[in-house]
Amino acid sequence: MNYRETFHPSPNFSASPAHENLGVCFHHSVMDFESALAHLQNPASRVSYHVLIAPDGTRARLVADTHVAWHAGVSSFQGRTDCNNFLLGVSFAGDTYAAPLTADQLASALDWLAPRRLRHGWTPACMTDHRQIAPARKNDLAPAEWTRLLAAITARFPTII
Ligand SMILES: [Zn+2]
Numbered sequence: 001m002n003y004r005e006t007f008h009p010s011p012n013f014s015a016s017p018a019h020e021n022l023g024v025c026f027h028h029s030v031m032d033f034e035s036a037l038a039h040l041q042n043p044a045s046r047v048s049y050h051v052l053i054a055p056d057g058t059r060a061r062l063v064a065d066t067h068v069a070w071h072a073g074v075s076s077f078q079g080r081t082d083c084n085n086f087l088l089g090v091s092f093a094g095d096t097y098a099a100p101l102t103a104d105q106l107a108s109a110l111d112w113l114a115p116r117r118l119r120h121g122w123t124p125a126c127m128t129d130h131r132q133i134a135p136a137r138k139n140d141l142a143p144a145e146w147t148r149l150l151a152a153i154t155a156r157f158p159t160i161i
Helices: 033-040 103-120 143-156
Strands: 005-007 023-028 051-053 059-061 087-092 127-129
Touching: 023 103, 023 143, 033 051, 051 103, 087 103, 103 143, 127 143
Parallel strands: 005 059, 023 087, 023 127, 051 087
Antiparallel strands: 051 059
16 A cells, blocks of 8 residues: 655754664654654754654655654664664654554555665664663553564565565
């Protein structure tokens, strides 16, 4: 299915990454889609993701893939710190502790992932969430939803490049 994708430029980004994009960090926004969009476009928030995915699967892109979005904060993944520099940020609108990801959110995330996975040679090991890279500080995604998401990724992209 082709989900609608729009571009809502966020002022909250750095111009160039220090590293090649090594993978993806998934988040939830807690806020609903419209509130989150406004927050992410507000310079005072100093927060952004590369893309925000609504419950109906609509994707709002906020920061170009070639720029650094401000989504991870103090974080560590596979021995590297400052994960904003090498992980793209994908957020699901809503709170995964209050409601599970919708089927459209999962399918839309996989559609977003498909061309980038090929371009960058990502495997499921290149996927993480905010809870895992900032464990004492952040709790997104809910563990059960992370498990669902990773299972969906592995099912859609079973082959290792
Ligand atoms: Zn997060």
